[in-house]
Amino acid sequence: MPTEFMTECLDCGHRQPFAPLNTRCEKCGSEWMRAHYDYDALATTLPAVLPSRPFDLWRYHELLPVKAPRPEISMGEGGTPLLHLKRLGMMLKMPHIYFKDERQNPTSSFKDRQAAVTIAVLKEAGLTEMVVASTGNVAIAYAAYAARAGIKLWAFVTSLVPSEKMREIAIYGAQVIKVGGTYDETKRVAAEFARQRNLYLDKGARSLPTVEAMKTLAFEISEQITERLGAPGTGFPWRTPDWFVQAVSGALGPLGVYRGYEELHKMGFVTRPPKMALVQSAGCAPMVHAWQQNRREAEPVRLPRTHIATLATGDPGRVYTLLYDALKTHGGVMTDISDEDAFRAMHILAKMEGLSVEPATAVAVAGVIQLVREGVIRPSEVVVINGTGHTMPIESHILGKRWVRSVTLPQTEPRQDAPPTEGLKAALDTLVSREVPHIAIVDDHEPARILLRRVLQSLGEFTISEAGNGTEAIALAREEHPDLILLDLMMPETDGFQVIETLRADATTRDIPIIAVTAKALTPEEKRRLSGQIEKLLQKGEFLTDELLDEIRALLG
Numbered sequence: 223m224p225t226e227f228m229t230e231c232l233d234c235g236h237r238q239p240f241a242p243l244n245t246r247c248e249k250c251g252s253e254w255m256r257a258h259y260d261y262d263a264l265a266t267t268l269p270a271v272l273p274s275r276p277f278d279l280w281r282y283h284e285l286l287p288v289k290a291p292r293p294e295i296s297m298g299e300g301g302t303p304l305l306h307l308k309r310l311g312m313m314l315k316m317p318h319i320y321f322k323d324e325r326q327n328p329t330s331s332f333k334d335r336q337a338a339v340t341i342a343v344l345k346e347a348g349l350t351e352m353v354v355a356s357t358g359n360v361a362i363a364y365a366a367y368a369a370r371a372g373i374k375l376w377a378f379v380t381s382l383v384p385s386e387k388m389r390e391i392a393i394y395g396a397q398v399i400k401v402g403g404t405y406d407e408t409k410r411v412a413a414e415f416a417r418q419r420n421l422y423l424d425k426g427a428r429s430l431p432t433v434e435a436m437k438t439l440a441f442e443i444s445e446q447i448t449e450r451l452g453a454p455g456t457g458f459p460w461r462t463p464d465w466f467v468q469a470v471s472g473a474l475g476p477l478g479v480y481r482g483y484e485e486l487h488k489m490g491f492v493t494r495p496p497k498m499a500l501v502q503s504a505g506c507a508p509m510v511h512a513w514q515q516n517r518r519e520a521e522p523v524r525l526p527r528t529h530i531a532t533l534a535t536g537d538p539g540r541v542y543t544l545l546y547d548a549l550k551t552h553g554g555v556m557t558d559i560s561d562e563d564a565f566r567a568m569h570i571l572a573k574m575e576g577l578s579v580e581p582a583t584a585v586a587v588a589g590v591i592q593l594v595r596e597g598v599i600r601p602s603e604v605v606v607i608n609g610t611g612h613t614m615p616i617e618s619h620i621l622g623k624r625w626v627r628s629v630t631l632p633q634t635e636p637r638q639d640a641p642p643t644e645g646l647k648a649a650l651d652t653l654v655s656r657e658v659p660h661i662a663i664v665d666d667h668e669p670a671r672i673l674l675r676r677v678l679q680s681l682g683e684f685t686i687s688e689a690g691n692g693t694e695a696i697a698l699a700r701e702e703h704p705d706l707i708l709l710d711l712m713m714p715e716t717d718g719f720q721v722i723e724t725l726r727a728d729a730t731t732r733d734i735p736i737i738a739v740t741a742k743a744l745t746p747e748e749k750r751r752l753s754g755q756i757e758k759l760l761q762k763g764e765f766l767t768d769e770l771l772d773e774i775r776a777l778l779g
C-alpha cells in the first residue's frame with residue numbers, strides 16, 4: 223500500500239490515518255469516512271504493473287486499505303468471469319448483456335470481496351474477533367475467511383434467513399446468533415454487542431474496508447469490457463459499460479462500484495461511471511419508493527414483505543442519499559420487481575444460459591428485462607449485471623444441535639440510535655456468560671498458535687492470550703494469571719521446561735494449570751522433569767481430539 227493512504231471525512235473533508243477500531247472523524251465525529259490514495263502516483267505506476275499480475279482482487283492492492291496482499295488468507299476471490307448472455311440478449315434484442323459471475327467466488331457471492339479485504343485488514347491490525355449482522359451471504363463469506371485467518375466471528379442473522387444459510391455459517395465455526403426481528407433490528411443488536419465488548423463490527427457502508435473491497439468490481443468490469451469491446455478511442459484506455467445493474471439491499475455494491483469509477487476517472491483510466499439500475503424486491507423497496515417520489519431521503523420499510531431475505535434491508539439510511547446524488551449526476555434508475563417475476567427470471571437464466579442463481583440475483587435479471595421492455599435501457603447499450611450470488615445448502619444432519627443461539631427482542635425496543643434498553647442489555651448478556659475463561663497459548667510457531675486458537679474458539683468462548691517464546695510466557699502468566707496455559711515444550715532459548723520450573727517456583731503462578739505439548743517423544747530425563755508439574759502432556763497433532771477438549775473443560779471447571 224502506498225504510504226499516502228489516508229481516510230477522508232465525507233462531511234468535513236478532514237484527513238486522518240486509518241484505525242479499524244476507531245473510525246470516526248476526529249474533527250467532526252462523522253462516521254462517514256472514505257479512503258484517499260495517491261492517485262497521481264498510481265496513474266503512472268499501475269498501468270506498468272497490472273499486465274503481469276494475476277486477475278484476482280489483489281491485482282489492485284495499492285487501491286485497497288491494506289499494506290500488502292495476504293496470500294495465506296486468499297481463496298481466489300475476485301477475478302470472476304464476465305459472461306456474455308447471448309440468448310437472453312437475442313430474446314431482448316440486446317447484443318451486449320453481460321453477467322459478472324460473482325457466484326464463482328469462494329463462498330458463491332460477491333460478499334467474498336468484502337470479507338477477504340476486511341479480514342486482511344483485521345489481520346494487519348492484530349484483531350482476533352469480529353461481529354457482523356447479515357441477511358445471510360455476508361456472514362457466510364466472513365465465516366469462511368475468519369476460519370481461514372483464525373478469527374472468531376459472531377454472526378447475527380435475522381430469523382428470516384433460510385436455515386440452510388445459517389448452517390453454512392455454522393459449519394465454519396462461527397457463532398450464529400438468530401435475532402427474532404427484522405434485519406434492521408438485528409443490525410442494532412449486533413452493534414450493541416460489538417460496542418459492549420469493543421469488537422470490530424462490519425458497519426456496512428460506514429466500514430471503509432467494506433466499501434473499498436467492492437471497488438474491485440468496477441476495476442475488473444472495466445478491464446474485462448475493454449478486452450471484449452476494445453478501448454473506447456476517447457483517449458481513455460478503459461471502457462465503461464453503459465449500465466451496471468444490481469439487486470440491492472443495503473446497496474453497498476453500487477456504492478463501492480461508484481467509488482471505484484471515481485478513482486478510475488481520477489487516474490485518467492475512464493471518462494465516466496456507468497449509469498446504474500438498482501433493483502429492489504417489491505416487498506422491501508424503500509429506495510425505489512423515495513426515488514419515484516424524487517426524494518433525497520428514504521422512508522424505512524418497517525416490515526419487509528419479501529420471500530427474498532437477502533434483500534430485506536428496510537432502512538438504507540444515508541447510502542440512499544449518496545446513491546440518489548450519484549444517479550442524478552451520472553444517470554440511472556431505481557426500480558422494483560415482484561418475487562414472482564424474480565422466480566420467473568431464475569428459470570429463464572438457468573434454462574437459456576445455464577446459470578442457476580439465487581433469487582436475489584434473479585431480481586437484477588428481471589430488472590433488466592423490465593427496463594429493456596420499458597425502453598429505459600436501449601438496445602445498443604452495454605449492460606453488465608452483477609451476478610451476485612448462489613449458495614449451496616449445508617445439510618442439517620451434518621451439524622449437532624447447538625450451533626445457534628437466539629436473542630428475543632423486548633417488545634418495547636426503540637428503533638434507530640436510541641440508547642439500548644435494559645431489555646436488550648439483558649438479552650445480550652444471556653449470549654455471553656460474564657465469566658469467560660482465559661487461556662494462554664505458548665508456542666514459537668505462529669501457525670500452531672493460530673490452529674490452537676481456532677480449535678478453542680470453536681469449542682466455546684474464551685479470552686485467549688498468546689506468547690511466542692518462554693520469556694514472554696512467564697511475563698504473561700505473572701501479569702494476566704490465565705486460567706490455563708497450553709505450553710509448547712520445544713522452543714529456542716527459554717524452553718517449555720524452564721517456563722514450567724519458573725512458574726512452579728513462583729507463588730503467584732504456582733497453581734495455574736498447564737497442558738504441555740510436544741512434537742517429539744520425550745527422553746526419560748525430560749519425563750522426570752515434568753512429573754507432577756503439569757496437568758497433562760499431549761503430542762502435537764492431538765489437538766483436534768475430543769479428549770483435549772474434555773480435558774480443557776474439566777480443567778476450567
Ligand SMILES: *Cc1c(COP(=O)(O)O)cnc(C)c1O
Pocket residue numbers: 331332333359360469470471472473474475476532533580582583610611612
Ligand atoms: C448482498 C447481496 C445483494 C445486495 O447487495 P448490496 O449491494 O449490499 O445491496 C444482492 N444479492 C446477493 C446475492 C447478495 O449477497
Ligand SMILES: [Zn+2]
Pocket residue numbers: 231232233234235236247248249250251252
Ligand atoms: Zn469530519
